[in-house]
Amino acid sequence: MNRLLTTRCVLPLTILAVACGNDEQSKSIVITNSLGVERQELVAVPYAAFVDAFGLDSVFKVVDEASGTEIPYQLETKGTSAPQNVLLYVSVPASGDAVLMVEKSAPNPTVSKAYARYVPERYDDFAWENDVVAFRMYGKALEGRPDDAQGIDLWSKRTTGLVVDKWYAHGDYHTDHGEGMDYYSVGMTLGAGDIAPFHDGEVIYSKHYRVHEVLDNGPLRTTFRLDYEPWNVDGKTVSVSKLYTLDAGSQLNRVEVTYAIDGDGTLPVAVGISRRAGEGRLLQEQGSGILGYWEPEQGEYGITGVGVLLSDGQFDHYVDQPTQYLALLTATDGEPITYYNGGAWNKAGKITSSEAWFAYVRGFKERHASPLNIEIK
Numbered sequence: 001m002n003r004l005l006t007t008r009c010v011l012p013l014t015i016l017a018v019a020c021g022n023d024e025q026s027k028s029i030v031i032t033n034s035l036g037v038e039r040q041e042l043v044a045v046p047y048a049a050f051v052d053a054f055g056l057d058s059v060f061k062v063v064d065e066a067s068g069t070e071i072p073y074q075l076e077t078k079g080t081s082a083p084q085n086v087l088l089y090v091s092v093p094a095s096g097d098a099v100l101m102v103e104k105s106a107p108n109p110t111v112s113k114a115y116a117r118y119v120p121e122r123y124d125d126f127a128w129e130n131d132v133v134a135f136r137m138y139g140k141a142l143e144g145r146p147d148d149a150q151g152i153d154l155w156s157k158r159t160t161g162l163v164v165d166k167w168y169a170h171g172d173y174h175t176d177h178g179e180g181m182d183y184y185s186v187g188m189t190l191g192a193g194d195i196a197p198f199h200d201g202e203v204i205y206s207k208h209y210r211v212h213e214v215l216d217n218g219p220l221r222t223t224f225r226l227d228y229e230p231w232n233v234d235g236k237t238v239s240v241s242k243l244y245t246l247d248a249g250s251q252l253n254r255v256e257v258t259y260a261i262d263g264d265g266t267l268p269v270a271v272g273i274s275r276r277a278g279e280g281r282l283l284q285e286q287g288s289g290i291l292g293y294w295e296p297e298q299g300e301y302g303i304t305g306v307g308v309l310l311s312d313g314q315f316d317h318y319v320d321q322p323t324q325y326l327a328l329l330t331a332t333d334g335e336p337i338t339y340y341n342g343g344a345w346n347k348a349g350k351i352t353s354s355e356a357w358f359a360y361v362r363g364f365k366e367r368h369a370s371p372l373n374i375e376i377k
Contacts, residue, residue, distance in 0.1 A: 028102075028377050029045060029062075029088070029099070029101075029102070029375070030098070030099050030100075030375045030376075031043060031092050031097060031098045031374055032092070032097040032372065033094065033096055034095070034370050034373070035094065035095070036094045037363070038091065039092050039367065040089070040090070040092075040249055041089075041247065041249065042087050042088065042220055042221060042247045042248065042249075043088050043090055043372050043374055044085040044087055044374075045085060045376075046084070046086075047082075047083040047085055049376065050086045056104060059104065060102055060103065060105070060107070061104075061106065061108075062100050062101070062102055062103075062107070063100065064099070064101075065100065066099065071090060072089045072110040072220060073086055073088050073110065073220070074087040074218070075087075076216050076221060077215070078223065079215035079223075087220050087221055089220050089249070090372070110219045111219065112219040113130055113131040113160070113162075113219060113248035114128075114217075114218040114222040115130075115164060115217060115218050115222055116128035116129075116244075117165075117214070117217075118139075118212050119136075119139075119168055121168065123139055123142040124138075124139020124140045124142065124208070125137070125138060125139050126139060126209065126212050126224070127168070128224065128244065129155070130222070130246050130247065130248050130249065131161075131162075131248055132160070132249060132250070133154070133156075133344065134154075134155035134157055134163060134164060135152055135154055135246075135253070136153045136155070137152060137153070137208070137226060138150070138153070139209065140208050140209075140210065142208065143207060143208055149186040149188065149191070150187070150188050150190065150191065150194070150196075150205050151189050151193075151194035151272065152186070152190070152194045152341065153191055154184040154304065154306065154342075154343045155173070155180065155181070155182045156184065156302070156345035158179060158345065163179055163180065167182075180345065181301070183298060184274075184304060185274065185276075187323070189203075189272060189274040189275075190271065190272030190274070191272075192273065193253075193255075193273060193306065193307070193339075193341025194271070194272065194341075195257055195269055195337070195339075196269065196270060197267055197269050197331075198326065198328055199233055199234045201319075203324075203326070206228045206231050206240065207228065209228055209242075210227060210228060210229050211227040212226055212227075220247065220248045221245060223244065223245045223246075224244055225243045226244070227239075227240075227242075228240045228241070236261055236263040236267065237261075238259060238262075238267060240258065241257070241258050242255060242256070243255070243256040243258075250342070251342045251343065251344050251360060252307065252309075252340040252341060253341055254311075255338070255340065255341055256337070257331075257338075258334065258336045258337075259332075261331065261332075261333040265333035266330055266331065267331045268328060268329075268330055268331075269328070269329060269330070269331045269337070270326040270327065271291070271315075271327045272324045272325065273293045273307075273308065273324060274323065275293075275320075275321070275322070275323055275324050276295045276296050276298070277296070278297075279296055280293060280294055281354035282294075282325065283307075283361070284318050286315050286317065286318065288314065288362070289310030289311075289312075289313055289315055289365075290307070290309045290365060291308045291309070291315070291325060292305070292306070292308075292361045293306045293307070293325060294354035294358070302347040303346040304343055304344070304346075305345075305357035306342070306343040307341070307342065307343065307357070307358075307360075308340065309339060309340050309361060310329070310338075310339050311339055313329075315327040315329050316329050316330065340364065344357055344360070
């Protein structure tokens with residue numbers, strides 16, 4: 001292993017200071033977890049800071065110092081022509097840290113765990129997935145058909161492999177062939193956590209997305225944008241752009257939604273979850289900005305948990321409708337709303353009860369509030 005002595009100075013990435021006054025000394029990446037639970041997630045090291053610290057901008061390997069395990073990484077571009085971040089998929093012990101060393105050698109191939117694509121062969125769907133869950137948004141060609149639907153569709157997976165291309169190729173994804181299936185019913189609702197204007201007690205749906213742009217496409221993080229054409233809401237012309245990010249291992253997407261609103265520049269909006277007949281479990285924590293739902297069992301298909309949570313702040317209030325549960329807030333012209341949405345399937349074997357699902361959603365919120373600390377030392 002190609003290592004030198006570790007320096008004693010501590011340089012937070014928040015100030016991007018990486019020079020310690022001795023170019024011959026090697027540096028390490030130290031990731032600290034302040035929470036009392038083990039965490040496995042992606043962290044981002046700014047690319048410029050990484051290159052300044054390690055002098056490597058092409059071929060390199062990242063290794064956990066304690067175990068010798070190689071750390072998978074991705075160069076995130078955010079839709080630009082050059083890397084913006086080095087994304088590292090790390091495991092950090094409870095109330096502890098992980099020390100990563102960087103070597104000048106070729107890494108092993110990173111297994112792809114995140115993927116998205118436009119699906120013109122299926123009515124302009126846009127589908128995306130990671131190693132634990134998959135989603136799709138309906139496209140223009142579906143409009144006006146008897147099977148038209150509105151919100152986000154959730155695909156239930158019980159494989160860590162990527163399935164989008166395979167399932168679309170054989171077309172029989174409403175049947176479980178051992179990897180999972182699509183049994184989630186969206187209809188004319190917001191599905192698994194979509195967002196739309198809310199006026200006079202009703203959700204005011206747009207047409208389906210018109211423009212898609214993939215900014216990064218795996219192997220560890222997929223980011224894409226969907227843009228919608230303007231429509232009328234209570235006499236205002238409204239348009240919206242939605243930026244989705246899905247990381248390996250996460251049950252939830254990060255969604256950044258920006259509305260363009262004429263008139264007075266504000267608009268009531270609702271984030272929603274499809275509601276099922278029968279007795280499910282509902283979690284509504286207004287102060288925490290959380291809406292969670294553990295559906296009633298759907299016969300042989302099993303049980304789906306769905307959740308949404310605000311990145312910061314709280315929902316204005318909740319509205320229960322016959323076909324969906326809604327969490328309301330106010331959008332302002334040009335100001336992004338950031339929230340998370342997604343779900344889990346009990347037959348995947350990881351999250352098998354309402355208690356486990358609600359704990360996951362609450363824990364996700366807690367992790368977001370206490371991000372892993374990254375330093376170059």
